[in-house]
Amino acid sequence: MISYRVAPFLLLIISACVPQSAPLDSAGDVSQAEVVQPVRAPLPAATAAPTAPVPARAAVFTFAGELTQGGWIRGEAPAGAVRVTMDGVPVSLDGQGRFFAAFDRDAGPSATLDAVLADGRTVRSPLAVASRDWNIERINVARRPSGASEAFLRVRRPELSAIGAARSRVTDATGWQQDFIWPVKGRISGRFGSQRIYRGEPGSYHTGIDITSGTSGTPYVAPADGVVVLAVDDFSLEGKLLILDHGNGLNSAFLHSSRLYVTEGETVRQGQHIGDIGSSGRATGPHLHWGLKWNHARLDPLLFTGPMG
Template sequence: MSERSTCTCATALLCLLLIGGTSAAAASTPLPHDAQQGQLIAATTAPGSIVHLGEREVRVGADGHFVFGIERDAPPELTITIRRTNGKTEQHRIAVVQRDYRIERVDGLPQHTVTPDPELAKRIAEEQARVAAARKRDDDRNDYLSGFVRPAQGRISGVYGSQRIDNGVPKSPHYGLDIAVPTGTPVKAPANGVVSFVATNLVLTGGTVLIDHGRGLTSSFLHLSRVDVNVGDRVKQGEVFAAAGATGRASGPHVHWGFNWFDVRLDPALLPGR
């Protein structure tokens, strides 16, 4: 029988990061009994083990660290399968806390970004494909282990998972945390990382920066008025790399902080802080 973390759901990730950061060589794999939709899970196992989340293989680092994310609409239970180098296989079941997502109505957006014509829609699809490609990066780095800080301080004007009604038109859920701040407010890196994508004029997201924290984890920052970094730059936690704005499809100046495990969109509000 495998060891389990005794952390509560609200503090599970921080506890796992602390455990994982000091026990990379341990054979046990601390995993929570439960977690929320949109939550990041981090743990360790014996180096060389093979880990699957359902049918999806999860990369295990040379130090035994691994991470995965629970998507917005994940079912009530997930199964993690771990096959160790000695051939032994273990299964861990995580009960997924189902969340109620609010409906958010946003008016005053540029209408051409809400109902684009065919030519603009094609451009939007191409731009989003470029962003998706950047999120496939899979570095064997542990920058996420130091925890995260808010990229800016201000009123929370938008939350993860909410169903968006933009200018009266139902759109995709909102995948991020919006922090209302004046244009020009410094935006800080929430954790160490490498800049993996930069653009200044995307149709939907305007000034856009992605910071890769290792193992498929990326922070995305949208609607920026200024970008001070280039692809490949190394940034440190707390370092200013851009300025807030209202570029792209935005009704006012704010910092949009999104967080992904590859293509799985997670809730920045659930990330462990320092």
């Protein structure tokens, strides 16, 4: 497998720090802010050993990644941060103040990172999120009624409940810190975000990326370290479904497998063989559907791996 690194990282340093005597508004926000222009530099690596010296953190947010719909950022909170949110949603910090956050396929043009410091000050960093031109196909026919039968819903509801519970599990996985690799090489037969619009009525967009090798049984591997939070054989739509938690709210789902090689609760490493491509569930042919989510945001796997090469 080829590991694609986003390098050089675009390191954005945006400061909303002011002297401690700066006035705060009623919400605890700083009333004065300074924005520092982006610079290019590698993101510092995490310190694995607990006894290793930890570099001093900056007084501002530092991060790198893909500031676009379906994209992600990874970085460090300002020194002294005790709580971080993005648009009001809590963002987890590890012991070194590192964080991961991401932007939904339909994210708006801006987002805001806020850090509350131990001394009560607030650091606020506005982000500009680039829009994307999705592959939209306009069909001049009416959309077919999509109402599901009650018999199907009786089967589907507990499946959706199990998927939701798995995605909400919190583990100690640290794969979110890694540069992701492709789980398998092959032809991309379906791209993230593509959508059909039927006489003005939008259908559901494609929530992941489809990769086909042409045959069933082709092995695929873990794109990053993780903990298996769901491994099932016979869901109505997904077939054999595997979900890996990568930590900090980030998880991968692999659909339509012909065989799974890991079980729930197991820790897996990047590059480990975890399943084989298949056409189980509702699939028209053998392929791997790989979907990524951060909390409730759906993400583009291509922005984690780069071109397949």
